[in-house]
Amino acid sequence: MTIRIGILGYGNLGRGVEAAIHQNPDMELKAVFTRRNPASLQIATPGAQVLPVDAAADLRDAIDVLILCGGSATDLPEQTPAFVRLFNVVDSFDTHAHIPAHFDAVDAAAKQAGNIGIISCGWDPGMFSLNRLYASCILPEGQDYTFWGRGVSQGHSDAVRRIAGVKDARQYTVPVPAALEAVRAGQNPVLSTREKHTREVYVVAEEGADLDRIAREIEEMPNYFSDYDTTVTFVDAETLAREHAGLPHGGFVIRSGQTHGGHKHIIEYRLQLESNPEFTGSVLVAYARAAHRLAQEGQMGAKTVFDIAPAYLSPQSGESLRAHML
């Protein structure tokens, strides 16, 4: 009996989830729900349905876990509490400051309906959070460092695209190698924003646009760029399409601590991802397996990666995991 999955939202992340389902033989994609015209969608799974979002309620008994692939700004705050009334759900809500409120809203709705809602699965929040938690529990005295990149920040790319005269743009967040090395060497440096990351921007400008003015507007943009050393490079549309089409990302979570005997210890977790949405989709799918199992045990309510024993993510039995992976 496979775990029957639904996907809500078929952008980059929805396609990443679909790709991940193909790698997990205990799972099956039953339906994709979209706000677009279903006939306009070409999905990669023969046999799965493409349906309007409104039709989701009709498939309540045909789907074990619904994976929500909308955005954190406006989609998920509404969708996750709404759909957990109908399904076990998993989302990748990533607005760190609003996680407590999102958790409470999902928890209340999930408990009323008797379903499971796992929120904030991905890599940050998600795998990075797990590593922050494990490391801080093992080394209560220490410093945490998170570096992101080298990778594409969609929010920063969008911010540049809103500047007059910019046709298209791609922004990379890049950790500063010297800062990373100082942390890895156990020096526990105090690092300013500028010392931790640099920003690289590739811009396609409109013909005749004032390039100096565009570069200055980028470099001086508050919150997004003004606290960073930023490099702006103007390229043509073909170069952007050829060299900057991907969505790589990754980063480092490092805890540098010491035990009571005075010895130093460094715990480092690093991700190098060629495709941010495909990796995030893979995390969501692993937690969808956990959601299904927790629901089968009769558990309900909102959960995060902190609340879920690692074995729930694996298709293998406890015996097999102990024999082969411990």
Added chain:
Amino acid sequence: MTIRIGILGYGNLGRGVEAAIHQNPDMELKAVFTRRNPASLQIATPGAQVLPVDAAADLRDAIDVLILCGGSATDLPEQTPAFVRLFNVVDSFDTHAHIPAHFDAVDAAAKQAGNIGIISCGWDPGMFSLNRLYASCILPEGQDYTFWGRGVSQGHSDAVRRIAGVKDARQYTVPVPAALEAVRAGQNPVLSTREKHTREVYVVAEEGADLDRIAREIEEMPNYFSDYDTTVTFVDAETLAREHAGLPHGGFVIRSGQTHGGHKHIIEYRLQLESNPEFTGSVLVAYARAAHRLAQEGQMGAKTVFDIAPAYLSPQSGESLRAHML
């Protein structure tokens, strides 16, 4: 109300556990149990008792979790099933091939007594196992690599000490940088034992011993050294004491996989530990907290790191973890 801890066995690991308890204000060391003469032990915790092992049963009601700090070869296979009949226990059993049998023995005894027994906590097995599990669940298609070191292998050091003419020795396991770089670069190399690690041995020889013969016996020792490129360096006792007194260790767990869309992803977990026993002791203490909580919930039986939700390791509430660490 603090969590009251007992330590069984006061070698390097027992002292590491004691040091870790000092960093966790929600815990308190009540007693150290030893097979040596208790009067001969000088412990670092004022107010804690030092008692013979036989006295442990008398402190059943005074101790919430007993941390077993014996060796995996002969101590733990007997001690963990025996003491889980009296206490909730945590051990660092690390003979990978015998974990399933150890689990079964502890599980049966723990369920009979209504206690919790968490086995194989440390870094390998332990944190390395967790990272193997998480990474393989997220990237079902991929290759796992584990590198150990640079660090002291006590088993290899002991093996060298048994050679005639050797007064003392210290063996370091060292990952081969080129192999590590090939893995990190996503090349998925097939690596022989020799290609993954080298071994460095520092030997204090007895006066007049045949150094060539000792070096040859080390390099040709089956299982321990013959499959590796080994460097033997003869030093005097003072140099060994000055430069090789510590017990550093660490290593890397890397999964190099790809998602269905064909993109590559590398997940890397790295430890750099100045003191293997102090770090292992810190992991044991974090899981002792989990053991206490699971027991308070009425759970029983054997558990491993795979079975325990990460939040159980932390003294913080779920609310606090979600607000600050997710």
